Amino acid sequence: xxxxxxxxxxxxxxxxxxxxxxxxxxxxxxxxMDDSDPAETQEWVDSLQYLLRDVGSxxxxxxxxxxxxxxRKSGHNLPFTANTAYLxxxxxxxxxxxxxxxxxxxRVRSLVRWNAMAMVVRANRNSAGIGGHISTFASLALLxxxxxxxxxxxxxxxxxxDQIYFQGHAAPGVYARAFLEGRxxxxxxxxxxxxxxxxxxxxxxxxxxxxxxxxxFPTVSMGLSPIMAIYQARFNRYLHHRDLKDTAESKxxxxxxxxxxxxxxxxxxxxxxxxxxxxxxxxVVNCNLQRLDGPVRGNGKIIQELEAAFRGAGWNVIKLxxxxxxxxxLAKDDKGLLKKxxxxxxxxxxxxxxVEQGSFIRDHFFGVHPELLKMVEGMxxxxxETLRRGGHDLQKVYAAYHxxxxxxxxxxxxxxxxxKGYGLGEAGEGKNITHQAKKLNESELLNFRTRFGIPIGxxxxxxxxxxxxxxxxxxxxxxxxxxxxxxxxxxxxxVRAKPLAAPQRKAFEEFFKGSGERxxxxxxxxxxxxxxxxxxxxxxxxxxxxxxxxxxxxxxxxLFRKYGIYASQGQLYDPVDMDQLLYxxxxxxxxxxxxxxxxxxxxxxxxxxxxxxxxxxxNTIPFFIFYSMFGFQRIGDLIWAAADxxxxxxxxxGTSGRTTLNGEGLQHQDGHSHLLATTxxxxxxxxxxxxxxxxxxIQDGLRRMYEEQESVFYYITLYNENQxxxxxxxxxxxxxxxxxxxxxxxxxxxxxxxxHLFGSGSLLKEALRAQEILAEHYEVSADVWSVxxxxxxxxxxxxxxxxxxxHPTEKPRTSYIKEVLKDADGPIVAVTDYMKxxxxxxxxxxxxxxxxxxxxxFGRSESREALRRFFEIDAECIAVATLHTLAQQGTIxxxxxxxxxxxxxxxxxxxxxxxx
Ligand SMILES: Cc1ncc(C[n+]2csc(CCOP(=O)(O)OP(=O)(O)O)c2C)c(N)n1
Ligand SMILES: [Mg+2]
Numbered sequence: 001x002x003x004x005x006x007x008x009x010x011x012x013x014x015x016x017x018x019x020x021x022x023x024x025x026x027x028x029x030x031x032x033m034d035d036s037d038p039a040e041t042q043e044w045v046d047s048l049q050y051l052l053r054d055v056g057s058x059x060x061x062x063x064x065x066x067x068x069x070x071x072r073k074s075g076h077n078l079p080f081t082a083n084t085a086y087l088x089x090x091x092x093x094x095x096x097x098x099x100x101x102x103x104x105x106x107r108v109r110s111l112v113r114w115n116a117m118a119m120v121v122r123a124n125r126n127s128a129g130i131g132g133h134i135s136t137f138a139s140l141a142l143l144x145x146x147x148x149x150x151x152x153x154x155x156x157x158x159x160x161x162d163q164i165y166f167q168g169h170a171a172p173g174v175y176a177r178a179f180l181e182g183r184x185x186x187x188x189x190x191x192x193x194x195x196x197x198x199x200x201x202x203x204x205x206x207x208x209x210x211x212x213x214x215x216x217f218p219t220v221s222m223g224l225s226p227i228m229a230i231y232q233a234r235f236n237r238y239l240h241h242r243d244l245k246d247t248a249e250s251k252x253x254x255x256x257x258x259x260x261x262x263x264x265x266x267x268x269x270x271x272x273x274x275x276x277x278x279x280x281x282x283x284v285v286n287c288n289l290q291r292l293d294g295p296v297r298g299n300g301k302i303i304q305e306l307e308a309a310f311r312g313a314g315w316n317v318i319k320l321x322x323x324x325x326x327x328x329x330l331a332k333d334d335k336g337l338l339k340k341x342x343x344x345x346x347x348x349x350x351x352x353x354x355v356e357q358g359s360f361i362r363d364h365f366f367g368v369h370p371e372l373l374k375m376v377e378g379m380x381x382x383x384x385e386t387l388r389r390g391g392h393d394l395q396k397v398y399a400a401y402h403x404x405x406x407x408x409x410x411x412x413x414x415x416x417x418x419x420k421g422y423g424l425g426e427a428g429e430g431k432n433i434t435h436q437a438k439k440l441n442e443s444e445l446l447n448f449r450t451r452f453g454i455p456i457g458x459x460x461x462x463x464x465x466x467x468x469x470x471x472x473x474x475x476x477x478x479x480x481x482x483x484x485x486x487x488x489x490x491x492x493x494x495v496r497a498k499p500l501a502a503p504q505r506k507a508f509e510e511f512f513k514g515s516g517e518r519x520x521x522x523x524x525x526x527x528x529x530x531x532x533x534x535x536x537x538x539x540x541x542x543x544x545x546x547x548x549x550x551x552x553x554x555x556x557x558x559l560f561r562k563y564g565i566y567a568s569q570g571q572l573y574d575p576v577d578m579d580q581l582l583y584x585x586x587x588x589x590x591x592x593x594x595x596x597x598x599x600x601x602x603x604x605x606x607x608x609x610x611x612x613x614x615x616x617x618x619n620t621i622p623f624f625i626f627y628s629m630f631g632f633q634r635i636g637d638l639i640w641a642a643a644d645x646x647x648x649x650x651x652x653x654g655t656s657g658r659t660t661l662n663g664e665g666l667q668h669q670d671g672h673s674h675l676l677a678t679t680x681x682x683x684x685x686x687x688x689x690x691x692x693x694x695x696x697x698i699q700d701g702l703r704r705m706y707e708e709q710e711s712v713f714y715y716i717t718l719y720n721e722n723q724x725x726x727x728x729x730x731x732x733x734x735x736x737x738x739x740x741x742x743x744x745x746x747x748x749x750x751x752x753x754x755x756h757l758f759g760s761g762s763l764l765k766e767a768l769r770a771q772e773i774l775a776e777h778y779e780v781s782a783d784v785w786s787v788x789x790x791x792x793x794x795x796x797x798x799x800x801x802x803x804x805x806x807h808p809t810e811k812p813r814t815s816y817i818k819e820v821l822k823d824a825d826g827p828i829v830a831v832t833d834y835m836k837x838x839x840x841x842x843x844x845x846x847x848x849x850x851x852x853x854x855x856x857x858f859g860r861s862e863s864r865e866a867l868r869r870f871f872e873i874d875a876e877c878i879a880v881a882t883l884h885t886l887a888q889q890g891t892i893x894x895x896x897x898x899x900x901x902x903x904x905x906x907x908x909x910x911x912x913x914x915x916x
Contacts, residue, residue, distance in 0.1 A: 048060060048063075048064075051063060081308075082307065082308035082309075082311040082312045083304050083307055083308050083311075084307065084319070085339055085342075085343060086301065086303070086304065086319075086321065086339070086343040087319070087321065087322065087330070087339060087342070088319055088320060088321055088322055089317065089318045089319045089320075090318060090320075090396075090399050090400060090403055092324070092327045092330075094399075095396070095398075095399040096398070096399060098394065098395055098398055099150065099398075100149055100398075100482075101478065102394055104474055104475060104478045105145065105149055105394070105478070107474075107475050108145070108149075108180065108475045108478065108479055109141055109142060109145045110452035110453055110454060111176075111180060111454065111467060111468075111469070111475065112141060112145065112173055112176045112177050112180065113137075113138065113141050113173075113176075113423060113452055114176075114448070114449070114452060114454045114456075114467060115176035115179055115180070115189065115466050115467065115468075116134070116137050116138075116141075116172035116173040116175070116176035117134050117138070117172075117424075117448065117464070118189075118465065118466055118467075119132070119172045119175065119176060119189050119192045119466075120132035120133065120134045120192065120438055121134075121439055121440055121445075121464045122189075122190065122192075122464055122466075123190075123191075123192045123194070124438040124439050125439070125464075126190075126194075127193075127194065130192075130193045130194065131193060131204065131438065132172060132192060132193055132204065132438055133169040133170070133171075133172065133435065134172070134421065134424065134428075134434075134437055134438070135288075135420045135421035135424060135434040135437055136167060136169040136170045136257070136286075136288075136420070136435070137169075137170040137171075137172055137173030138419075138421050138422045138423055138424060138429075139286055139288040139391070139418040139419055139420045139422050140167060140170045140173065140286050140418065141173060141422070142391065142394065142397055143255065143284055143286060143391055143397060143416055143418070144166070144170065144173060144174070144177075144255065145177075146394070146397045146398060146401055147164070147253060147401070148177065148482070148483070149479075149482045150398065150401070150482070150486075151251075151253075151401050151405060151486075152164055152253065152486060152490045153249070153250075153251070153486050153487045154483070154486060154487030154488030154490050154492065155487060155488065155494075155496075156487035156488040157487070159487050160236075160245065160246065160247045160248075160249055160250035160616065161250060161487060161488075161490075162250055162251045162253060162490070163216065163217070163229070163232055163236075163250070163251075163252045163615060164217075164252075164253045164255075164490055164491060165219050165225040165226075165228070165229045165252070165253065165254040165255065165256075166217075166219055166255055166491070167219065167225075167255040167256055167257055167260075167286060168205040168206055168220030168221075168222075168225070169205070169220065169257075171202075171203075171204065171205050171206055171220075172192065174206075174491065175189060175192070175202055178214070178489070179468065180468060180469075180475075180476060180479060181479065181480070181483065181489055182471075183214075183489060184202070185199075185200075186466055186468075187199040187200070188200050188201060188202050189202065190466075192204075195210065204220075205218070205219070205220035206218055206220065206491075207220075207644050208493055208644055208645050208646055209643070209646065209682075209711075211493075212646065212711075213492070213493055213494070214491055214492065214493060215493060216491050216492075216493045216611075216614070216615065217229075217491075217645065218641045218644040218645055221637050221640070221641060222256075222257070222259075222260040222263050222266070223260060223263025223264065223265035223266045224265060224637060224638060224641050225254055225256060226254055226256055226260075226261075226265065226266045226267070226269070226283065227265040227266070227268060227269045227601065227604050228604045228607055228608070228638075228641070229252050229253075229281065229283075230269045230270070230272055230273045230278070230281065230411075230604070231269070231272075231601060231604035231605045231608050232252050232604070232607075232608045232615075233273065233278045233280050233281035233411070234272065234273070234276050234605070234608075235605060235608035235609060235612070236250050236252065236280060236608075237276065237278070237280070237568055238544075238566055238593070239612070239616060239618065239620075241566070241568060241588050241589055242541070242566075242589050242591065243589070244541065244542075244618055244620070245616050245617075245618055247280070247616070250280060251281070251282060252278075252280060252281045252282070253282050253284065254281075254282070254283045254284065255284050255286060256283065256284070256285055256286065257286055257288075257291065258285055258286060258287040258288065258289065258290075258291070258296045258302045258306075259290070259291025259292065259296050260291075261285065261302075261306060262291075262296075265600060267309055268598075268600065269598070269600070269601055269604070270309070270310060270313045270315065270411075271313045271314070273313075273315070273411040274313050274314030274315055274410055274411060275314070276568055277409050277410060277568070278410075278411045279407055279408050279409055279411060279412070280411075281411040281412070282401075282404045282405070282411070282412050282413075282414065283310075283315075283411070283412070283413040283414065284413075284414045284416060285413060285414070285415050285416065286391065286416060287302055287303050287306075287391070287415055287416055287417045287418060288391075288417075288418045288419060288420035288422075289302060289347045289350055289351050289420070290351065290420040290430075290434065290435070291435070292435045292436075293432070294432045295347055295348050295351050295432075297346075297347050298346065298348030298351070299346055299347075299348060301346060301347050302347060303319055303321060303415045303417060306413070306415055307319060307415060310413045314410055315410055315411050315412065315413050316410045316411065316412040316413070317412075317413055317415065318400045318403055318404060318412060318413070318414045318415070319390075319415050320390035320391060320396055320397065320400045320414055320415065320416040321342075321389065321390045321415075321417045322342075322388075322389065322390050322396075322417075323387065323388025323389055323390055323392060323393035323396060324388065324393050324395055324396065325383075325386075325387045325388050325393075326387060326388075329375055329376070332375055333375070335371065337369050337371055337372050338372060338375065341365065341366070341368060341369070341372060345365065349364070349365075350417075351430055353365060354419050354429060355429065355430045355431055356385075357381060357385055358380065358381025358382055358383065358384035358385035358386075359381045359384075361381075361384045361385065361387075362376060362381060362384055366384075389417045389418055389419060390416055390417050391416035391417050391418035392418060392419065392422060400414045400416070401414070420434050420435070421434035421437065423448060423451055423452060424437065424440070424444070424448065425444065425447045425451070426443075426444055426447070427440045427441075427444040427447075427448070440464070442461070442462045445461045445462060446458065446461050449461050454467055455469075493614055494614065495613060495614045495617075496616070496617025497612075497613035497614070497617045497618055497619045498619075499706065499707050499708070499709055500538075500539075500542070500619045500706040500707060501538070501707055502699065502703040502706055502707045503533070503536055503538075503539065503702065504699075505696070505733070507532075507536070507699070508529070508532070508692075508695035508696070508698075508699055510528075510532075511525065511528070511529065511691045511692050511694070511695035511725075511728075512692045512727065513727055513728075514692075514724070514725050514726050514727035514728075515691065515724055515725035516724070517724070518724070519722035519723055519724055520691065520722055520723070520725055521718070521719055521720050521721055521722050521723070522688060522689070522690070522691065522694055522718045522719050522761070522762075523555065523654055523655075523718040523719065523720050524555055524722075525690075525691035525694050525695075525725065526554075526625070526652060526716075526718050527554065527555050527556055527558065527559075528691075529691075529694060529695055529698055530543070530545065530556075530559075530623060531558070531559065534562075534563060534591075539621065539702075542618070542619055542621050543591070543620075543621050543623065544591070544593060544605075544609040544620050544621065544623070544649075545559065545563070545591065545592045545593070545622075545623050545625070546592075546593040546595060546602050546605050546606055546609070546622055546623065546624040546625070547592065547593070547595065547602070547624075547625055547626075548595050548596065548597055548598055548599050548601070548602045548626055548630075549594065549595070550625070550627060550654065551592075551594060553627075553654065553655065554654050554718075556592075556625070557582050557584075559592060560582055560583065560585050560592070561581065561583055563590065563591040563592055564585050564586065564587035564589065564591060564592065565584070565585060565586045565587070565590045565592045565593075565594045566586075566587070566588075566589075566590035566591065566592060566593055566594075567586035567587060567588065567590060568588060569588070570586065570587055570588045571585065571586040571587060593605050593609075599630050599631065599634050599635050600634075600635050600638060602624055602626065603624065603635045603638040603639065603642065604638065605624070606622045606624040606647065606649055606651070607638070607641065607642045607645060607647050609621075609622035609649065610622045610647035610648045610649035610713065611645050611646065611647050611648075613648060613706075613709075614646070619706055621648070621650075621702070621705075621706065622649035622650070623649065623652060624649065624650070624651050625652040625654050625718070626651075626653065626654060627654060627655050627668065627670075628653025628654060628655060628656035628670040628673045628717055628718075629655075629667065629668050629669065629670040629673070631651065631653050631673055631715075632676035633672070633673070633676060636676060639651070639680060639683075640680060642713065643680045643681065643682050643683060643713070646682075646711040647713050648705040648706065648711075648712070648713055649705070649713055649714070650698065650701060650713070650714045650716060651713065651714065651716070652715075652716050652717075652718055653670065653673050653715060653716070653717040653718065654718045654720070655670075655718075655719075655720050656670050656673065656687075656717035656719055656761070656833070657669075657670065657671070657717070657719055657721075657761055657762055657763070657833030657834070657855075658671030658833055658834070658855035658859050658871065659762075659833055659855060659859075659864055659867035659868045659870075659871055659873065660719045660720065660721045660761070660762040660763075660833050660864060661720065661859075662861075662862060662863050662864040662867055663861050663862070663863070664859075664861065665859055665861035666858045666859045666860065666861075667859075668859070669855075669859030669860075670834075671833065671834050671835050671854070671855035671856070671859065672834060672835050672838075673715075673717065673834075674687060674715075674717065674790070674791070674834045674838045675834065675835055675837055677791065678790075678791050678794075678838075678841065680715075682711055682712045682713065683712070683713055683714070683715050684701070684704075684712050684713070684714050684789075684791075684792065685714070685789055685791045685792070686714070686715070686716045686717070686788050686792075687716075687717050687760040687761045687787070687788060687789065687790075687832070687834070688716065688717075688736075688788050689759065689760060689761050689762070689764035689765075689786050689788075690726060690728075690764075691725040692725070692726075692727075692728035693736050693786065693788055694716065694718075696733050696736045696737065697714070697716060697736065697737065697788070700737050701714045717761060719761055719833075721762045721765075721864065723762075723765060729741075729743065735786075735788075735820070736786075736788050737788075737792075738789075738792060738793070738796065738816045738820075739787060739788050739789035739790065739791075739792035739793040739796075739816070739817075740758070740785055740786070740787050740788070740789075740793055740816070740817065740820060741785065741786055741788075741820075742785050743764070743784050743785060743786040744768060744771065744783070744784045745783045745784075746771060746774075746775060746780075746781035746782045746783050746784075747775060747781050748781070751779075752775075752779050752781040753779065753780045753781070753826065753886050753891045753892060754780075754781055754782075754783075754825050755774065755780055755781070755782040755783075755826045755827050755828070755829065755882045755886065756782060756783050756784075756785060756821075756824050756826060756827070756828040756829070757770055757771060757782050757783070757784045757785065757828075757829055757830075757831070757878060757882065758785050758787045758828060758830035758831065759784060759785070759786060759787065759830075759831050759832075760786070760787045760788065760790075760831075760832050760834075760839075761832070761833055762833055763831045763833050763873060764784070764786055766831060766868065766873065766874050766875045766878060767784050767831055767875075767878060768784055768875075769874075769875035770782070770831075770875040770876075770878035770879045770882065771783075771784050772875075773875055773879040774879050774882055774883075777903070778879065778883060778892075778896070778900065780882060780883070780886065782882060783824070787830065787839070790838050790839055790841045790842055791841065793816065793817045793841070793842045793845075794842055796815050796816045796817070797815035797816070797817050797818070797842065797844070797845045799815075800813045800814065800815040801815070815845055817845045817846070818845055818847070821846065821847055822847070824847060824848070825848070826848065826886070826891075827848055827849040827850070827851065827882065827885035827889060828846055828848060828849070828850050828851070829850075829852075829853065829878055829881045829885060830850070830851070830852045831852075831853045831854070831873050831878050832852070832853070832854045832855070832873075833854075833855055833873070834854055834855060835854045835855060835856050836852040836853065836854035837854070837856075838854060839853075840852050849885045849888065849889060851881050851882075851884075851885050853871075853873045853877065853878060853881055854871070854873065855871045855873060855913070856871075856913065856914045857871070857912075857913035857914045857916065858916075869906075870910075870913055871913045872906075872913070876904035876905070876906055877906060879900060879904060880900050880901055880904060880906060883896060883897045883900050884897045
């Protein structure tokens with residue numbers, strides 16, 4: 001037994017501490033502690049120790065497995081633990097020899113550290129409050145530099161290259177390295193966080209939008225990079241299995257914070273990675289035990305918690321906790337006292353050891369047991385203070401990475417224990433404030449300089465100057481040699497795919513003719529457009545349909561059989577519907593990504609597919625169709641990341657419209673995704689009513705994104721209401737794309753009052769019915785317009801206004817909306833199945849009175865008809881709104897409106913949908 005019941009008291013100058021070790025023998029796992037026969041227990045323990053000592057660990061493992069088997073066979077449960085001891089996973093004796101030059105690498109790393117720190121310090125001196133982070137990279141420096149020197153592969157000479165997701169707040173370290181590599185100028189570093197300065201600056205974090213030749217992945221919104229990376233690794237497999245690209249040698253590395261794992265997205269998809277056996281994926285969790293405010297798990301151990309989660313999910317877990325300094329101590333630890341102490345100490349204490357002196361560590365950590373004290377009696381306090389953690393130990397980090405890249409059959413996570421603000425000393429190393437440390441005073445700079453041996457003289461240090469050695473120095477020569485060897489600089493974003501010719505408009509002629517007697521929805525029309533593209537020999541292979549378990553809702557099961565659902569293992573069973581034409585066919589080369597119920601995962605797949613033009617030089621074209629309600633409001637941040645990343649492709653918001661999706665009620669009925677979509681600058685949004693509009697929009701989207709290579713992507717809403725699709729009127733293509741065109745003029749009768757009705761999507765139908773009501777009963781001639789995109793109309797009008805404002809003496813330009821409505825006399829009433837604000841977007845440019853009708857308020861489970869009356873957007877309400885606007889103008893008397901309300905059977909005292 002390692003210890004008996006025991007409570008140890010010891011004192012320290014700072015006060016008294018006590019440690020309760022718990023009852024009974026040392027526990028690694030949660031097992032019952034009543035030992036009814038200690039002598040017998042000891043026999044078993046002795047046998048095991050004999051095996052370990054005299055035969056070997058493999059034999060011991062075999063015996064334990066056999067015993068477990070026996071238990072299971074006899075129908076008994078086993079105590080479960082997903083944890084191993086709080087030790088390095090890789091035994092010290094199995095470490096591979098180090099292939100690099102530790103000394104030069106240390107010098108390079110030190111320079112990167114210095115420049116990264118100087119970048120933040122200088123930025124904050126020049127511009128108080130500009131911010132920046134020193135301590136994250138300080139903890140990560142070796143973990144990244146090891147990758148740069150030995151593991152990260154660039155895409156040189158046709159190699160697929162690796163994809164590296166850098167911890168966002170460590171960006172200064174990545175810039176500092178690129179500075180040494182000669183890829184960034186001193187002026188850029190000087191203008192860190194000052195992007196608008198002349199000579200260019202640098203964005204705070206990785207943003208491909210802002211540095212399209214440098215950053216590949218936006219990683220700073222915590223939790224997104226792990227999920228994006230998992231699906232990136234899976235997409236690499238997809239490309240491989242579909243023979244689109246050989247990605248066998250490509251690895252995806254993700255560097256994330258230990259605090260970051262609290263974001264649900266961080267761990268939310270880890271079972272996909274193990275299920276898919278993604279051994280091309282490596283997570284490195286920078287376990288510096290701190291987040292922004294304080295410890296990540298002060299009362300526990302984040303590494304143990306993550307080990308259990310990842311092991312439970314089937315990952316290969318490599319714990320990298322202790323540096324080489326600890327190996328001799330552990331070798332002496334026959335009784336397991338040190339291991340026990342390591343295990344029982346919580347992270348809050350480990351953080352404290354960083355800021356305390358060696359004497360404290362001796363008293364507090366080793367002082368709990370005389371034998372532990374004895375173990376370190378030959379070591380000075382200084383030595384105890386600098387006992388290294390795994391993530392700061394060259395040999396150990398190399399061994400972990402080496403094991404990770406060679407592991408097969410499962411993804412790997414490396415849980416690397418580090419120190420936040422490593423090297424900052426008094427300026428914040430390990431302190432709770434370290435995340436916010438932006439400035440170092442003179443003595444702190446001096447200490448940093450000395451600790452890392454930066455060749456800057458005492459007189460200069462206070463300025464925190466950048467330092468770059470001569471191009472032919474040993475350091476830079478080494479650095480370049482390593483990157484050359486590994487395939488070029490990283491990160492580097494290059495658009496490798498060639499422009500792809502989009503199909504001509506005439507290829508979509510079938511959609512221009514109308515559906516005749518047949519009633520179809522725009523969702524069905526979309527599936528037909530997609531099917532047609534899938535038959536196009538030039539595009540077919542590149543299309544990536546993505547669905548989160550809603551294919552049947554959208555009528556896409558028709559694609560299952562022909563194109564197959566991607567499944568890396570193929571189909572290991574006979575599907576229940578195999579005898580049917582449209583059976584659920586899974587295949588290794590399946591084209592459809594059926595992602596299960598994960599909009600976040602589907603979006604991550606969309607991003608991987610929509611950026612493959614850069615990442616892999618292949619123009620894959622994703623079409624991600626989802627319930628529009630579960631798009632922007634659920635995964636809006638991933639959509640924002642997609643925008644930043646210059647993702648191309650089509651997002652399709654199915655079952656859209658607060659009244660068109662009837663029956664489903666409050667949580668499903670979307671009346672605002674178009675509003676949220678408006679916030680994404682490079683997203684082109686459309687709300688089409690008819691099949692021909694949809695076809696024109698998709699054709700143009702393909703042209704703009706893949707032929708013209710514009711950095712835009714599309715959001716198109718689709719409805720599930722069937723209707724006869726009309727033939728495309730002549731000459732409307734341009735209007736469809738610009739956002740507005742006249743669909744059906746009213747009767748040309750000069751004696752009648754004139755009005756204009758704007759309708760979008762399914763509500764265009766109601767506008768057309770209102771046109772009839774107004775003509776038949778109220779002598780109003782209304783033109784009906786289809787508004788396909790309020791966002792596009794507004795974008796154009798804003799651009800024109802701005803140009804006119806900044807060019808006051810030149811001939812003013814006219815916005816499309818003003819141009820197209822210049823002869824539109826009479827009021828305009830707009831109706832949408834979205835909130836009124838969607839239509840209100842264009843109010844400043846609309847001539848004359850403008851009334852908007854929309855679906856503000858919570859949805860209801862009801863029929864379409866009842867819902868449209870409830871939200872006051874049906875034809876009758878449109879007619880009343882039109883008459884009211886005409887009456888406000890003085891064109892007709894108010895009492896006519898009152899009559900209409902009665903005649904059209906509208907209850908004037910009905911509840912207001914906005915507040916009920
Ligand atoms: C989604 C999101 N929420 C909050 C933040 C703000 N934030 C930036 S760094 C940070 C703490 C990070 O801690 P950790 O993940 O442990 O990384 P470390 O800096 O310790 O390496 C927080 C909360 C963010 N970037 N993203
Ligand atoms: Mg942390």
